[in-house]
Amino acid sequence: MKSRFSGMMTLLLILALVSGFVGCAKKADESVVVEPEPTGPITIEFWHSMTGKNAENVQLLADQFNGTQQKYIVTPVFKGSYSDSMNAGIAAFRANQAPHIIQIYEVGTATMMAAKGAVKPVHQLMKEYGQKFDPAIYIPTITSYYSTSKGEMLSLPFNSSTAVMYYNKDAFRKAGLDPEKPPVTWPEFFEVAKKLKASGMEGGFSTNWISWIQLENFSAWHNQPFGTKANGFEGLDTELVFNTPLTLKHFETISQLAKDKVFIYGGRENKANPLFSSGQVGLHFESIGGYANFKNTCKFDFGVARLPYYADAPGGAPQNTIIGGASLWVFEGKTKYEYSGIADFFSFLSKAESQAQWHQNTGYLPITTAAYELTKSQGFYDKNPGPEVAIKQLLNKAPTPNSMGIRFGNFNIIREIEDQTWEDILGNKISVKDGLAKMVSEGNAKLREFEQLNK
Amino acid sequence: MSNQYEFKSRLLPYLLVLPQMVIVVVFFFWPSAQAIWQSFFLQDPFGGRLIFVGIDNYLKLFFDPSSSYVDSFQVSIIFALAVTSLSMCLSLFLAVQVNRKMKLSTFYKTMLIWPYAVATMVAGVLWLFMFNPNVGVIAWLLKHQLGIEWQHLLNTNQALLLITMAASWKQISYNFVFFLAGLQSVPADLVEAAAIDGAGPVRRFWTIVFPLLSPTTFYLLVMNLVYGFFETFPIVHQVTAGGPGKSTSILVYKVWRDGVINLDLGGSSAQSVILMILVIGLTVIQFRFIERRVNY
Structure with missing residues (x-):
């Protein structure tokens, strides 16, 4: 009786171990990227650090984008403070589980830039996926913070x-x-x-x-x-x-x-x-x-x-x-269908209506001049003169290397x-x-x- | 007759301890090994580049004054000793007071034990609210009633005092419970016999009760030092964030800050290796040398 019991235990343990290893092996297989034609809508994971009202507005933008088309679903995920989220992103990247988009605070910019092979520059993404992308529509002091010295945008300014x-x-x-x-x-x-x-x-x-x-x-x-x-x-x-x-x-x-x-x-x-x-x-x-x-x-x-x-x-x-705040970075190693969705989402975020809504609801600055003009024409600054002072301060003169x-x-x-x-x-x-x-x-x-x- | 149970199968005992061993290896040995490995490298957080720097990370900690590691060591020791002595003395005093027959003793016990249910982080927030130099109630009273300028954001001694008070307050309940239990197991006849022999209350306490409490005291000493060194992170994080300057940046706070916030993986790993050695050393010393002198 006893020996049979121990035999059974042994068997169970071996089974558990073996299935564990098989599980691991399977996971490793999945990371090999073959790009099959997706059947359903593609999920785009978006890690952010916004809380309270700002988090609601991130969700609102995602819902609005998801409502405009059927191909992609952007899912915002709150990952804690800026540094928590950045750490989670780094850990996820090292484990081949990186999200598609991650919000990184301005002090992390150089670290992200230096992470060659980890991030896909936004200007490249927009070009490859055929988006109309004109860097001139953005407010220069805001985009320059996240661009190379040649003016190539590396990440999309989000909350500035x-x-x-x-x-x-x-x-x-x-x-x-x-x-x-x-x-x-x-x-x-x-x-x-x-x-x-x-x-x-x-x-x-x-x-x-x-x-x-x-x-x-x-x-x-x-x-x-x-x-x-x-x-x-x-x-x-x-x-x-x-x-x-x-x-x-x-x-x-x-x-x-x-x-x-x-x-x-x-x-x-x-x-x-x-x-x-x-x-x-x-x-x-x-x-x-x-x-x-x-x-x-x-x-x-x-x-x-x-x-x-x-x-x-x-x-x-x-x-x-100069600005502070955070921008959106895109990770390397995603499929072309996913990148196409991210590019669509970024174009949506850059629209004057999206930007004006984000600006007016959260108090962060709009990233395009069109959104600023739209907000002005809507009479927002008559009741809220503060934000316009900030924008004018940013636009005071064309930025110099300093x-x-x-x-x-x-x-x-x-x-x-x-x-x-x-x-x-x-x-x-x-x-x-x-x-x-x-x-x-x-x-x-x-x-x-x-x-x-x-x- | 042997009390030992013998397994029929030779494999089974190993298999039975295997889950525990897996946990220990995965969660203790593997990360420790990784920390030791990483401490010899300069590393890009994304894992792209790895530059071998030998023991540079360690040398920097001890010989580069800008790392302030030696200061961090000092303040950790002062802080842990202060928390341990303050919370143990106060809780022993309270336990002795409550251990007498009196009205409302259950009520007092409850009131003294409840802070233990407060999460350490929340304890930090509570104390910070009271002593916030700008909006804190006690800071206001100190300033307007007693004329003491409370500014722990800039005054190192006040900052250290504040985190010591917060950390001790949180720990008093724990010590109190153990001391009270210890006091209740002191045989009443011994104390009575001493009383008949003419020993006063103070003498009865120091010659009979206190020595009999020594196992409890020893246990609490170990626990409080460990608490002061390693578990007070949330209080420092919440109340001073290591400031003013770096003056309350205790070892566990510094290792977190350098690794998680500042992404200096090599330096932070070197610090955790040192912490590991410290913990091992402390444990050995405490159980080898101090425990021998304790009467069980």
Whole structure:
């Protein structure tokens, strides 16, 4: 009896193991691409990181596209935060299970570009699959961020934003300032901030995204190089050069104002928002993507204005600001039927109606000038003047090599170094001058690592 | 007579442990081997390029000041010791207080145990809300009632204090349950005999109760150190994100940040190999040397 039982167990276990191996073998077989004529509609998987209302709008776009034709079904899948999703995409690619489309944040751009053999450039996809594709319809400052230095679009801009200044109009009135005249230059700005503090506010101003707004956008807006080689667009041997006298002056002023409690530090990323929405500071820097959020949370009248600049700076400020946000990348190794569907979907996304709807519902910027004109003709900006300020800021001048965008490998670490060092400066652990030098030297070391790996 | 059961088939015992072995190999040995392998390379996240760099990744951790690995080591040790001592002392004190006959003791017990049901991440959020320098209730009270400027986003000591409090609060319940159980198994007649001999409550505690608690204390010491070192990731992630600067970037937080967010697979693997050695070392030390001194 016992031996029979053990025999049966053995048999079962062997069976389980064997079937497991067969299962694996079968999977490996499937990855060999033969391209049979598809019988039913083709599913196109679209991984994204949008939450809440923005996620609903991604679904809405997919539903609208799916409703216009029978051949393809685009399925948006939420994959967590930007970094989670990027990691999931990388893992999936390494396991031959990559999705068709993945949304990648702007700091991942150079990493995706360097992943040769993993991604299919959008300009190539659109050409191969016979889509009418005219790069000129897109807003140049937005597409340049995701294009080669020759202007070939590598990924499709999806959700784009830029940095603007928010100001509390009620607080302006209380401090005896004209609410329709926000400060235009930095010296004016600092004066206004001091007056707001003197009028009884907790502080004068705060900022989110110190790296993105006060360094990257600050450089572009003043038409100053952030890094050599056109901010990395023209080569991996780029080096950070932002520790100029201009940046030094700017940071020294802010850190001095921090000691006087005119500047209040609210944390990394967008953690400083509550300082503005709770009325503790009257001036604040944040992405235009936060506009809808402030409309919901601020119990006061606020306005949106362009970023201030130093009028005496070399380079001819104001130039134009750069974007943040994410773009859509297409993975290699899909069938031609699938690519044809992705190309159709991208054409649909680029239509003025789709873009205008996305722009108006989410607050992200439209990627084509036609969508901007359409939104304007619909009267959207009469009720929501904020987003138009951002678009005009982007379109202020044709982008120069200093203001097309930033193309750095290990960009996330570089921003992290900047954020951390900025905290050390404010915490009086390091001087502004040494801090900026540290950001540049440690950042350059990370750029060299990336170069070593990708040359 | 032997108590051992002998299998008739020689193959069967191996087959019976096979599932467990498969799990251990797939989920422990295989990833560990991969981490060791990867730690000698510079690697493109997509797996396209692999450059052998020898022990560069390790050297960088210890000799390149910009990696701040040594600082991370220091802060992890300080943090783990602080969490362990704070949560163990407080919970022992609370357990001794509750272990007396008194009204509402069940109520107190329940109230003291419930924080354990709070997920570590949520505990972090709770403390962050109270101490948020801009909108936190306690931060506001400290500033406006006591004149203490609470700014853990820039003040290293405050940041460390905050994560220590949050992590300890979460762990007190766990320790409390074990200490209470330990106290209840201390024989009442021993304590009474000492009382008759004229020993006061403090002396009774330190000479009778505390030594009898030593197995519990030892067990908790191990568990709390492990908790402080390896399980407090969610609190750091939620409350300080390693800041200000890199001052609260403990080892487990750093290894995650460098690997998952910054995609530095080689450096992150080297860190995890070091962590692995650390865990093995800690376990050996604790069971070889400390356990011998404990009275069971």
